Amino acid sequence: MTTVPALSIRDLNVTFKTLLGQVQAVRGVSLDVAPGEVLGVVGESGSGKSVSFLAVMGLLPKSARITGSAVVAETELIGASNKTMRKARGAKIAMIFQDPLSALNPVQRVGHQIVEMIQAHQSVSKADAMSRAVELLDIVGIPQPKDRARQYAHEFSGGMRQRVMIAMAIANDPLMLIADEPTTALDVTVQAQILEVLERIRRDLGTAVVLITHDLGVVARIADRVQVMYAGRIVERSEVVALFEHPTHPYTQGLMQSLPGPTRERLHPIPGAPPNMLRPPSGCAFAARCPHSIPACSLEIPELRPIRGSESACIRAEELQEVLS
Amino acid sequence: MFRFILRRVLWMIPTLLLLTFVVYCALRLATNPLASYARSNPRIAKQPEKMQQYIETNGLWDGFGGYVRGYFHWLRGFLTGNWQPSIKGSRPVWPNLKQALINTVRLGIVASMVAIPIGLAFGVFAALKPGKLRDSAVNTGALIGFSVQPFISAVLLQLTFAVLWSKWFGSPLLPTSGMYPPGHEGFDPVLMLKYMTLPIIVVSIQTIAAYSRYMRASLLDVLSSDYLRTAKSKGISDRRVLIRHALRNALVPIVTLAALDVGSIVGGLIITEAIFEYPGMGKFFLTASANGDFPELMPWMVIVTTSVIVFNLLADLSYAALDPRIRLD
Amino acid sequence: MPRSTQGFDLTDLQIPPLEHIAVTDASIGILKESISPKKMAFKRFMHHHAAVVCTVVLAFIVVFVALAPITTRYGVNESIFKAEAGIPNQNLAPRAAAWFGTDANGRDLYSRMIYGAQISLLIGLFTAIVSVALGTLVGAYAGLKGGKIDDVLMRVTDIFLALPLLVVLVIVRGALKNVDWVVAIMGDPGSVRFLVILLSVIGWMGVARLVRGQVKQLKEREFIEAARAVGASTTRIMFRHLLPNAVGQIMVALTFAIVGAITAEATLSFFGFGPDAGSGLTSLGLLIRDSKKAVPPGYWWLVVYPCGLLILISLCINFIGDGLRDAVDPKMLQDS
Numbered sequence A: 001m002t003t004v005p006a007l008s009i010r011d012l013n014v015t016f017k018t019l020l021g022q023v024q025a026v027r028g029v030s031l032d033v034a035p036g037e038v039l040g041v042v043g044e045s046g047s048g049k050s051v052s053f054l055a056v057m058g059l060l061p062k063s064a065r066i067t068g069s070a071v072v073a074e075t076e077l078i079g080a081s082n083k084t085m086r087k088a089r090g091a092k093i094a095m096i097f098q099d100p101l102s103a104l105n106p107v108q109r110v111g112h113q114i115v116e117m118i119q120a121h122q123s124v125s126k127a128d129a130m131s132r133a134v135e136l137l138d139i140v141g142i143p144q145p146k147d148r149a150r151q152y153a154h155e156f157s158g159g160m161r162q163r164v165m166i167a168m169a170i171a172n173d174p175l176m177l178i179a180d181e182p183t184t185a186l187d188v189t190v191q192a193q194i195l196e197v198l199e200r201i202r203r204d205l206g207t208a209v210v211l212i213t214h215d216l217g218v219v220a221r222i223a224d225r226v227q228v229m230y231a232g233r234i235v236e237r238s239e240v241v242a243l244f245e246h247p248t249h250p251y252t253q254g255l256m257q258s259l260p261g262p263t264r265e266r267l268h269p270i271p272g273a274p275p276n277m278l279r280p281p282s283g284c285a286f287a288a289r290c291p292h293s294i295p296a297c298s299l300e301i302p303e304l305r306p307i308r309g310s311e312s313a314c315i316r317a318e319e320l321q322e323v324l325s
Numbered sequence B: 001m002f003r004f005i006l007r008r009v010l011w012m013i014p015t016l017l018l019l020t021f022v023v024y025c026a027l028r029l030a031t032n033p034l035a036s037y038a039r040s041n042p043r044i045a046k047q048p049e050k051m052q053q054y055i056e057t058n059g060l061w062d063g064f065g066g067y068v069r070g071y072f073h074w075l076r077g078f079l080t081g082n083w084q085p086s087i088k089g090s091r092p093v094w095p096n097l098k099q100a101l102i103n104t105v106r107l108g109i110v111a112s113m114v115a116i117p118i119g120l121a122f123g124v125f126a127a128l129k130p131g132k133l134r135d136s137a138v139n140t141g142a143l144i145g146f147s148v149q150p151f152i153s154a155v156l157l158q159l160t161f162a163v164l165w166s167k168w169f170g171s172p173l174l175p176t177s178g179m180y181p182p183g184h185e186g187f188d189p190v191l192m193l194k195y196m197t198l199p200i201i202v203v204s205i206q207t208i209a210a211y212s213r214y215m216r217a218s219l220l221d222v223l224s225s226d227y228l229r230t231a232k233s234k235g236i237s238d239r240r241v242l243i244r245h246a247l248r249n250a251l252v253p254i255v256t257l258a259a260l261d262v263g264s265i266v267g268g269l270i271i272t273e274a275i276f277e278y279p280g281m282g283k284f285f286l287t288a289s290a291n292g293d294f295p296e297l298m299p300w301m302v303i304v305t306t307s308v309i310v311f312n313l314l315a316d317l318s319y320a321a322l323d324p325r326i327r328l329d
Numbered sequence C: 001m002p003r004s005t006q007g008f009d010l011t012d013l014q015i016p017p018l019e020h021i022a023v024t025d026a027s028i029g030i031l032k033e034s035i036s037p038k039k040m041a042f043k044r045f046m047h048h049h050a051a052v053v054c055t056v057v058l059a060f061i062v063v064f065v066a067l068a069p070i071t072t073r074y075g076v077n078e079s080i081f082k083a084e085a086g087i088p089n090q091n092l093a094p095r096a097a098a099w100f101g102t103d104a105n106g107r108d109l110y111s112r113m114i115y116g117a118q119i120s121l122l123i124g125l126f127t128a129i130v131s132v133a134l135g136t137l138v139g140a141y142a143g144l145k146g147g148k149i150d151d152v153l154m155r156v157t158d159i160f161l162a163l164p165l166l167v168v169l170v171i172v173r174g175a176l177k178n179v180d181w182v183v184a185i186m187g188d189p190g191s192v193r194f195l196v197i198l199l200s201v202i203g204w205m206g207v208a209r210l211v212r213g214q215v216k217q218l219k220e221r222e223f224i225e226a227a228r229a230v231g232a233s234t235t236r237i238m239f240r241h242l243l244p245n246a247v248g249q250i251m252v253a254l255t256f257a258i259v260g261a262i263t264a265e266a267t268l269s270f271f272g273f274g275p276d277a278g279s280g281l282t283s284l285g286l287l288i289r290d291s292k293k294a295v296p297p298g299y300w301w302l303v304v305y306p307c308g309l310l311i312l313i314s315l316c317i318n319f320i321g322d323g324l325r326d327a328v329d330p331k332m333l334q335d336s
């Protein structure tokens, strides 16, 4: 990739101070997202998917300690001043969330919420901002956008609410859109429509998208590349086709077998539970649950390294090629 | 909306009828008006036919059937403005009750206007730094406030500002009883405010404590909400996030609570009024119940319960007005 | 004037949990595995320093008061200096012979405060136990059954809790003491038993509403539905499944009911509706009633010490309740 990435994260670490000690939620995540690219992020619950990107957005609670770097359009976001952060959020990088109902202010008209987003970054009159808001609602496929802009979030259906969120997120033409499980709360047919909207936005506006999800089916549909997270680290990253055809990490394989897919009838959940993030294991975090683990796995934390066009953090990736695909 | 109000107002009628009936029975039992009458008029008490006449004109029949009949008898008189005169002194009830009502509402409103904003400010102050020193300080202060019951603070304030103060400095700092000095005529806001200062402080202690906690809890709730995270992710200023999103939404339940509280002002300042000899509803109630004065207590209870019920409705309406999710129908 | 000022009304205090340590929902996943909810609750209670201090102080007061004849210096109604007649013993300021001074009858305030606290604490405890037991049963039943019973409960308690507590107490007290069979059960209107029953008659309502809310929440959870699915009876679900899970909340309610009752006793006594002073006992409320008379002549000790003790006791219990509520955070309960 020669172009400047839309988002570039280096060695991101996030820990939370809690009553029981330090929760190491994200441990050394690095990634680049190219302009116009869709990067899928998958992993079990608690693997640090949301926290990584909330850290980039500066939306974590004060109990979080964040180190590393995250650059959007030449702006460093980690440790940035309030002002820098404000200029970037919503304008260069925007985010949508899992539950669109609770993510929208219940007592403000949706049109007004979009207007607020526009006026935060562009000096336009209220009337102009409103007609732009209506236009945006139209772009994301909301019928009668003019009337709908005057309604409140609870008057919309789940899918329509998520469209409103998307309209708001793209109001300032951001380089980067982070979508944290945007379809999880919706039923299947609506899910497909939302993905279509995201797809169209990427195509028409060239917005790069990070799509966090539990659903490998969603990833297969729209992502260009996928990154798999486990216990706060990236364990595998590759082109979407490659990932499905020959995963290079036992966790990825386990994940695929544990999820419903077109070819398998029986699901094989990965035995065991994710490690306690108060005291993460010293070696590969997956070793305790891994069917292929050897003593060497627990010695040191494996780094992500290239293998067969993908990147994997398994020290036995080469040996296991046959077993995994 | 209009139909909702109409329906609720219509519902208030049976509610009030039932409630006043219960109150009627309880008060008849508690005050035993006939005995009170006999006590106040020992000479009449010796004449059985005069007593019988009192029973008939005031509907003081016995037994459950008698209570029901008596209730309707009372209701007719109450609605047509034929109120029974008080037992003690045989005076008309309404003029005194009206004056008491005005005085109490005056005290309650001034105290609320002072105390609620202060309480809210403390709540916001605490919620902005949860878990920090200021938060614990406000929390501790609120719990101390809750623990200092009005009759305690009243007694302590009287001791300090009137008695000990005059011992140390020659004259009391603030008056401790009444609404005006004895014999005062006419309306004098400055003087009245001086007399109201201590009662206001007493009422305010608990109000500030309560509202600082309401506000803190409500604001913390909003601050941890998803839509506040969305608001922050928009890149608008922190101030705007706080005022337009957080405070605006946190105030919705507070306004409702305040409406309910205002509704209970009418009967709720008894302790304070009694201690400071403030001529309000509370004083009226205590004097009347000491005399077993049924004809005074009954309208008093009607006013207090009506106020509670009406402000309940207003609380619902304010909720609906402030939160579009609430639909009234 | 806020409704919570009237002692008993627990509902107002039932604001969403006051979570001030950075243990968020998200971290529950971890906490759940590594530590049991009970231990976690304990840990959080210990984190509430004020609550811990108050527990110690209250325990000290309780022990001191329980050992009454040992810790006091004179009897309840005993005046000091009676042997040496001629020495005035009334309204004496604090001195070696009477640490907190004496009252208008020449009795030792220090000893009377201990006896008074004893009665007040007993009234608080008994009333709280009766109201919480009653309120829990009614609340749990209504919450579980729903429908008409629930509606009626909410309506009735709504109105009772909205009326000024003192008015309700005074009228109910007046009505009850004029019904012969009630007096036969409750005892003489000036007795402690009468007062405890009177306060419980009103006090259960706040608890019932609280437990009802808690039960409604718990009802939605799987293990209750599972119990229902296998055909467990309402009573069984209530006692085997719901109440054990609501126990934290019930503890909180109990704590606040104790302060509520102590305060209500004091208020009633202050206005002369309390236990009978002539019967050889005293309570904090009765002592504070005497304080009122001590204000004009400026006998400050008669005001400051009893008021201070009542404030201290209320404060301790309030803090403990606050700490307990933080500890049994319902948000935690929901997710665990």
Ligand SMILES: Nc1ncnc2c1ncn2[C@@H]1O[C@H](COP(=O)(O)OP(=O)(O)OP(=O)(O)O)[C@@H](O)[C@H]1O
Residues within 6 Å of the ligand: A016, A017, A018, A023, A024, A025, A043, A044, A045, A046, A047, A048, A049, A050, A051, A052, A061, A063, A277, C022, C023, C024, C026, C027, C028, C029, C030
């Ligand atoms: N405020 C917080 N305080 C303490 N720990 C936190 C906090 N927020 C998140 N965590 C912890 O950080 C870890 C990562 O959480 P994160 O929300 O990123 O998971 P996720 O991969 O997004 O999971 P899900 O798929 O459920 O959304 C979890 O172990 C969680 O317990």
Ligand SMILES: [Mg+2]
Residues within 6 Å of the ligand: A049, A050, A051, A180
């Ligand atoms: Mg997540």
